[in-house]
Structure formats: C-alpha cells, structure tokens
Amino acid sequence: MSKGDFKLQFDRARDFIEKSLEDLCSRPVALVPPRLMDSMAYSLRAGGKRLRPVLCIKAGEVFGLEREKTVPLALALEMIHTASLIHDDLPAMDDDTLRRGKPTNHVLFGDALAILAGDALMAWAFEHPLSVLPGMGLPSDRICRSMHVLANALGPEGICGGQVLDIDPQSMDDSPDFPWKVTRQKTAVLLRASILSGAVLAGADGDSLEALGAFGDHLGSAFQIVDDILDVTSTAEELGKTPGKDESQNKRTFVAAYGLQKARELAARESRLASEALEGVRGDTAFFSDLSDYLCERTK
C-alpha cells in the first residue's frame, strides 16, 4: 500500500468514527442528567487520532466483518480511552489542565463531575455494545468474548493497573524493565484490545489472534516510546498538552531510562517487530504494517 493509500484509509475510518460518535453524543437520552451528558460528550468530542476505534474497525475488516458491525465496539474503546484520560488528568493524579489543546474535563466541570463522567463512560463502553450488537445477527459467544477483551484491558490487569504503576510511588521501581511493564499495562493493553476485540467479533482463527496480539504489544511499546520522546522534544502547540510533564513528575519514561538516542532505536525496533508479527495473520494486514511505520516516523 502506498503512503497516500494508508492515510486515505485511516482518514476514512476516522471520519466514520467521528460521525458515529457524534450521532451517539447528540442522541437524546431521557434518564441521563444533562450536565453528566455534557461532561461525557465534551471529552468524547475533544479530538484525538481515534486510533483505537480505527484499529478495531480495521481488524474486523481483515476477517470480513463490515464496519457497521464493529463500530459499537470501536466507540466503546474510545469511551474507555477517554474515561482513562479524564481520570488521569485529575488533580489527584497527573493534575493536567490541558489535553489536546483544550481545558481538561475537571477544569470545566469540576472534580466530582469529571470522576463521574469517567465512571459513566466506562459503564457505557459495556452498555452500548451489549445493547446493539445482539440485534445485528452476530453470534452471542463472540459478543461475550469481545466484551471480555475490553473488560480485561480496562481492569486491574490492564489500564487501571498500569496507571497505578505510573503514579503510585510505592508501586514504582528503578529497573530498566519498569517502563516496559508500565507500557504493557497502560498503553499496549488497549491498543492490543482494540485489534483483538474487532478480530474476535469477526470470528478470526486462533493463530491470527495470537499474531495480532503480538503486533498490538509491539505497536503499543513503539507508541509509548514515541510519546515519551515527543514529551521532551515538542512544544505545547505541537503536542496539544503540556510538554515536559513526565520529567517534572518524575515519571519512569523510556527517555529517562535509556536516553533519547537509545529510545529512538527502541521505537524503531518495536515498530519492526510489530510488522514481523503480522506475518502470522491469515488476511490482508497492509494497513497495520503501514500504521506501525507511520507511527514511528513521528519521532524523526
């Protein structure tokens, strides 16, 4: 696939996600207090690459499932991601006031609403797919398995565990393994789940799922290393959030553990390993391979 084709495919998938997300956010829901819906919708609408939902839809397509059937899962992944960002930004955690160039949720709505908007988005991530997928003629066991992938990625072994490692001084250590451990749970786990949940729903075979899981892990590492690099090399305008926060908060980043040059090499290695993992997938994975190359180029 040419670079232009990849960008076009990504943008098309993202546009479809944006439209579906906007439909969901603007649909009237009688029982939801308007202030809660405003707070949830504010953060859902606040841009971003929509990488996780795009991965989910594209993984479904590899195994022949049309995007109309993966989109409820894709939106759920964006809800989980958004919820975790809202909670990460709270004064009790990273205390960030800027996210994607806009005020963070708690700055606009207050801490209590921000906590509850995060909670509600996590629950909605299960409620929405479980309310629409069964009516789409998909086998219930696949729905159960894909929802399990999401729950595992969010739970104590997933993002929540990763965030504890990231912010709790008593859970940190100075070993060079530590950034890998945090990344696996905090970042890679949801990228991996985005791909696997779409593939599971589409009925992918076991070997392909295993290969896609390995791809997701390496992609997640590459992604986090690139993020750590950009945190020290970018301006606020480029980043859409406050740069240099990692260092000021004494985070165990890849740059802190390995230095900038070695971190760049690690990102390139993880990106290459990601592409190699794709060889085990029974289907057309050109999009995923190009994505991995594209991500890594951001650091150059």
Added chain:
Amino acid sequence: MSKGDFKLQFDRARDFIEKSLEDLCSRPVALVPPRLMDSMAYSLRAGGKRLRPVLCIKAGEVFGLEREKTVPLALALEMIHTASLIHDDLPAMDDDTLRRGKPTNHVLFGDALAILAGDALMAWAFEHPLSVLPGMGLPSDRICRSMHVLANALGPEGICGGQVLDIDPQSMDDSPDFPWKVTRQKTAVLLRASILSGAVLAGADGDSLEALGAFGDHLGSAFQIVDDILDVTSTAEELGKTPGKDESQNKRTFVAAYGLQKARELAARESRLASEALEGVRGDTAFFSDLSDYLCERTK
C-alpha cells in the same frame, strides 16, 4: 416463611457470598499491582449486608439456577456497589472518612489509589463474569443480557447519573419528585439489576422479569427512604458511618422533602407495593416478600 427461616436463608446466602468474595480477593493475580489489589480488597472486605449479591443468587434460585452459577454475577454486583461507594466517599464528592465503621478507602490509600480502585472494580465487575460464565454451560445470549443489565445499572442512566443528581447543585431541584428520581437512579437501579440479572441468567420468562423489575423499584425506594430516616435517627455506632451528613450536605432526602412521619408512611407503602408486585412472578418468592417486610422494620 417464618421470620427465622428468612433470616437463616439470608445468612446462608451471605456466608456463601463472603466465602466466594474472600476466594477471589486472596487469589494471586500476577499482573495486578499489589497496592491496587490491597485497595480493592480492603473495600470489598469491609462488611456490609451483601444485599445485592444475595438478591442475585436468590433470584436465580427462583428459576432453578444453582448459586454456583449466579455467584460470578453476584460478586460483580458487589464490586459495582463497592466501587460506587469508594468514589462517593472521595473528598471531591461526599468527603466521608468513615464507612461501615472503618476508614474510607481514600483515607487509607490516598485519593489517586481510591479513584483507580473504584475504576478497577467497575471493570472487574464485567471481566470476572465474562471470564467464568461461558465455561459453565450457560447460553451466551443469557450471559450477554445479564451483563447488559449490570452495565445499564452502572452507567449514565443508572448509578452514575443518580450520583450526579445527588451531588451536583446545578442538577438538583426542590420538587417533591426529586428524591424519587434520585432514588430510582442511585439506589433502586442496582437492587433491581441484582434481581433481574440473576433471573435473566436463569432464563426467567418476560412476565416474571417485569414483575421482579417492579418489585426491585419499590424495594429500592423503601430501602432509600429507610436509609434517609436512619440518617437522622441513628448514632454513628448504629450506622457505621457519620449520621446527619445528609442534612449538613443539604441533600434532597425523603425526610427533608416529606418530614419524618410521612417518610415512615412512604417506606411502609413502598414495602407493601413491592410485595404486591411479586404476585406476577411465576415461582416461589417468599424470600423476597419477607425481605421487603424486614427492611421496613428497621425504621420502627
């Protein structure tokens, strides 16, 4: 059923829950940071009546499903309940330092861990049943439907919405309907879901589900009115938490809206309506009817 029989049945179900919960809390989980597990387990172990999981198990039994098969759902309900209490107690919300006679989670673990323990418990509430129920020979569509009941009860139309009504000044109003609205979303919704999820998993018919839903709504209202009454009539020792908090936080309680005497009458009425609703259930509902009577007696 005699009062003694009811108490015995309740205590047996609760003992079974306690044992299952302890098994789950003490099981080693490699990827979960120990401090996160400690924080989650601290609040899960912190007593309480285990009313929600008991309701779930007993509802399954009405339709012939053994408690070993409903217990994953039952534990999930206790996780959701516990998560919502941890977040409710945070300084950004009700700012409570005492719960069930013990320090609240954030007092011991700090705000960040308390937020993440709540998040992780919410996710675990989906992950745990979705990882064990499919291996128990239960139809996948029933698993999906019971998980949807849980997600709906937690989400923006459920507990999270109810909590916004309860704490956000801009979402409150002074109408006499307001305490009913808050109660439906904050309290009744999870009692209702506890009963319905167990019944759905057991394959209950539509008429019975409708009747049980109405029972859950009235039981939830009775339960909340009793709670509001006890908040003004009890000591901290009796209550296991700080009494008089509702008034000092200017909450729109039933006692504030109707006065103590009228609130007692409303609790009795809701309890009676709950029992009447049970007439539509095709199965032995003596336990549920006795439970409703028992709850109401606490106010006398």
